[in-house]
Amino acid sequence: MYDIVIRNGRVLDGAGNPWISADVAVRDGRFIRIGQIAGRGAQEIDAAGKYISPGWIDMMDQSGEILLQSGLAENKLLMGVTTAIAGEGGTPVQAKEIEEYFKQLEQSGISLNFGTYYSATQARQAVLGDKNTIPNAEQLAAMTALVRKAMESGALGITTALIYPPANFHSTEELIALSRVAARCGGLYATHMRDESRFLLKAVEEAVEIGEKAGIEVEIFHLKAAYQPHWGQDMEKVGEAISKARSRGIDIAADLYPYPAGGTGFEPTVPPWVFADGPDKAIEMMRDPELRKQMKKELQKGATETWSNLVYAAGGWKNVVLANAQNPKYDRYRFRSIDDIARELKMDPADLAWDIMLEALPDRAMALYYMMDEKDIETALRFPWTSIGSDAGASLAVGEPDVLGMPHPRSYGTFPRIISEYVRKRGVLTLEDAIRKMTSWPAGRMGLQDRGLIREGMRADVVIFDFDQITDQATWKHPTKPPSGISYVLVNGEVVIDHGRHTGAKPGHVIRGPRVCKAVEEVAN
Known part of the structure; x- marks a missing residue:
């Protein structure tokens, strides 16, 4: 009768309501029934002891x-x-x-x-x-x-x-x-x-x-x-x-x-006026030692209403960490602060950051800002x-x-x-x-x-997880480690993650806006 029946789970409807003990039936990419389900599914998933959430x-x-x-x-x-x-x-x-x-x-x-x-x-x-x-x-x-x-x-x-x-x-x-x-x-x-x-x-x-x-x-x-x-x-x-x-x-x-910590490139460490005439001119200016002196003075003054100075916001270069220099030359310094690396290399931290930025081009060197x-x-x-x-x-x-x-x-x-x-x-x-x-x-x-809700007629996007086991395993030193505790993920009624493994399915939809624009007169009226 159904494509998938998820049984014995604790259903969180997504609206903020307390969970209920129920089965969830899916057919043709949508939730068909929530409750005690007698009919069988082509695929049966046992969610006993686990929570069933909208995607x-x-x-x-x-x-x-x-x-x-x-x-x-x-x-x-x-x-x-x-x-x-x-x-x-x-x-x-x-x-x-x-x-x-x-x-x-x-x-x-x-x-x-x-x-x-x-x-x-x-x-x-x-x-x-x-x-x-x-x-x-x-x-x-x-x-x-x-x-x-x-x-x-x-x-x-x-x-x-x-x-x-x-x-x-x-x-x-x-x-x-x-x-x-x-x-x-x-x-x-x-x-x-x-x-x-x-x-x-x-x-x-x-x-x-x-x-x-x-x-x-x-x-x-x-x-x-x-x-x-x-x-x-x-x-x-x-x-x-x-x-x-x-x-x-x-x-x-x-x-x-x-x-x-946020993560982005090194551009916010450079005063905005450097970019006023475009990126090519900015690169030329950043290589000028005299202009760098001026840039450093402004960097030390702090943030202004026209410049979100992330070095200042983070409390100094000691809280700006090299994440990816896009350059093997600096790979051994990854996840160390710019201040720490600069001391080892006997460089000014700003010079080091801007050198890393320029040497990464056309790629974008990345940093973590602990702010x-x-x-x-x-x-x-x-x-x-x-x-x-x-x-x-x-x-x-x-x-x-x-x-x-x-x-x-x-x-x-x-x-x-x-x-x-x-x-x-x-x-x-x-x-x-x-x-x-x-x-x-x-x-x-x-x-x-x-x-966004588990209700009959809604798209069957689902996450099944163990509340006691779900954990983010990714850390600052090991940032690409997948989480634990998520058993299944369904997208539009198809299983895409099965016990931590991607099934290869591609049931996702492109979500478009309304694509209909009102005339100015309609808005005024």
Whole structure:
């Protein structure tokens, strides 16, 4: 009678309700019945003593490009992710090519569900290039046309990553204009904010302003309070600011990953003016010893409203760790601080970091920035409007770093860690609320009306796990170790992970936005 029957499990519906003891029947990719099931399934799964959860949704994925090479996304599925929302840096193709990109993913097959935003900076670069230029009316119109094209092709909204050049050249007014177009097309504005450290609260104010003036839903990527002097203070204030905005009817929320260190390139260690005339000129300037002296002086002054200085935010080079130099010359220094390596090499830490950055080109050298406090992470997790995003991509093979080349444990451990560390060990969240944050809440945010809950008629994305055994095995020194305690993962009613092994199945769907844009007149009325 059924394709699959999962028996004897503790069913967590995803809405935050307590678990119930029930069987779950699946047919044609959907939940058909929940309760005591007499009929048999072509495949029977015994979940006795285990929890049955809706599939987990990664609200900040980085797999947009790698899925074209391999659709397996094994590291994601091993940690229970059945749906990935990507696009911090946009789509891997231009706006006019997005439809074809989605078709390629469908033809080659993907093992998890996947949707993506288009980047406002992609539109900016297509029209203005990489320089710090203010668009005129004609150029802004060209940018908005690209956003509309992306939205009509199925993008879920637009994104920004405002600490990186040339994204940090966007003005607030420019982002409001582009967001209005995305809003008319049913999309979100998702942002790596302009600052996450000293000027975090001002960055939140900008995100709220964009949401309010553009009439658009806002998602803050990887929410963090990355400024040591304000640990224990700013995250509470962020919560108050966002809750206040929500009480005014502004649909703003956030996602986060459960780790005290962020991971990115070395670009945020360089003052933004170096990039004002584009990357080629920036490389030339960074090789100039006299200009480096000026850069070091500014680095020591700290963060400004126009520069999210991550060295300052982390409390110095001692808290900036080399993750991947993309160069065998530095491989033996991996996972040591820049300060420590510089002392051994008798170099200035800034010179060392910038040399590593330049010598990696055209690849991107990566670092870990230990900027966050665990208590602030706990505070953020308790906000009812936060969800979970890994900020990591799929890897080509298990045991390898993700496509970004970033050996950070978040690419293998994010979702199991929420349960093992913040539910089971610390009691920060109840299990029911943790599951809600990974299922129905993000599904609702993204307009996924047929996912995120175990209810009859919904898509059968499922994670079966042992609460006592689920553990994130990935550590800072061994960041690519898969988790334990997850027995099965189903995507659209097909088993993709069976006792820790990928079955090779590719039942994932491409998730598209509404693709219908209202005219300005319709919005006004």
